[in-house]
Amino acid sequence: MQFDPSSSVPPALAPPAPQPFLIPPAKRLSFICGLTLATVLVGLVELAFKRGVAGAIAVDTLSDFAAAIWRYTDWAISSFVLGLAQWVILRQYGLTHLWIVATGMGGLIAQAVGFGWQAKLGLVLSRLAYVWLGLAQGFVLRRDARSAWLWLFVPPVTFVLSSLLFLVMLGQTPTGIAVGLPGPPYVALIPALTLQGLLPAIALCSLRQKGSSARRQSSDAEFQATAEVTDLALLRSLAQQLQAQLHQTTIAEMAGDQDLIYLVDVTAEGAIAMYQPVNQAAFDYAEQTPLPALAEIEPAGQAGQANQEKYGSEVATLARFQVIFQATGDITIRSSNGEPLS
Known part of the structure; x- marks a missing residue:
């Protein structure tokens, strides 16, 4: 799924059931x-x-x-x-x-x-x-x-x-x-x-990995159950912190001309709690982004239990962002529904 990041029209964010390859x-x-x-x-x-x-x-x-x-x-x-x-x-x-x-x-x-x-x-x-x-x-x-x-x-x-x-x-x-x-x-x-x-x-x-459907369903459920931050000022502040974290990390060459789109949950302290690939390219090339290294836990759906054990009730509300690693090399951060934060 690709879209123009400058557009004010929110894209549809229903994950298209990505199937990861055994060899990325x-x-x-x-x-x-x-x-x-x-x-x-x-x-x-x-x-x-x-x-x-x-x-x-x-x-x-x-x-x-x-x-x-x-x-x-x-x-x-x-x-x-x-x-x-x-x-x-x-x-x-x-x-x-x-x-x-x-x-x-x-x-x-x-x-x-x-x-x-x-x-x-x-x-x-x-x-x-x-x-x-x-x-x-x-x-x-x-x-x-x-x-x-x-x-x-x-x-x-x-x-x-x-x-x-x-x-x-x-x-x-x-x-x-x-x-x-x-x-x-x-x-x-x-x-x-x-x-x-x-x-x-x-x-x-x-060959494609086995059991990706189960991981995807768990990921969807975990993301849907998470309460989101709605305060616009706090969202903008956390988005700036997230942008700084991503730009401090060296980003490898991305997937050709495809945008990599993720939903990223951030704690009130600015730490990445979990992330979810939205499109197939994002699933296949996740290891080329800084998200795995910056996330405090494994990708959503693969370590939901670890998330609960680590954070408990302290992370009841998370700021959710849509992060787009563009084919041009730029990084765009929007609200979870694709709206600009500026």
Whole structure:
């Protein structure tokens, strides 16, 4: 929702049911780069480790049973290390350490099943076994993300495409026909590993958080139950204090050409008690504003109980303002119904 801040006509302020992304748009680029880099590094370290150990223990001379033990050990180590590396990136977005377990167990099962399928289906189609990895990771994602069942298809599609790319970089098609692009194994492996990190990272960026409707309803109820300051002189004074707080904080680059609109409740002492995004852009880019750092509690609807415990009956009346972070970089503060305070 956008409007002209200079207009005296109050805009409609009914929140449009924003749905936050699992990965905030402002952090997508760094997230994609981080997850992709982690995947590539793990793959290269795994290859170097495997070659070193294989040469040291002469894997080719092992018995069938010992060779099977070696394979499963290698699969387990590579899967759990990949899960750990990915979780280091994902934990800052709310995913628990269960991601490590899911990636480790799912990857182990997928590689074991794919190894059995490879003789009949070939290298590329055997990667469809990574549906087991998608199933395991999907169980973890369903706690935090909507439509997590779609993750079932992400790993198999990713590994099928990366295997095709690997073969092409080696100079072969899946049928073994040369295509004229030969290169060393490391040269072929790096693009394939990059794809293995890039596609899941992009897929994670498309997921939306789960349970945002419940948080929004709680937020609405809390805002509606709050008594507002009506004294115009006090409102103007508190608005000036709020403007000073916001301008003292460095504001990151905002969401393109979109205005970010919030309802902000301020105590009689001028402290920000809680805030509520009004439009989708405000929800997605809240972390780029100074509001999370300045608010004395979490955003409304996410810590209503903490608000009551902290303030009790002392904050029965709050001054509510409409704060607009404009695409031009300016900050406009109006009354809660959008009317100018001057």
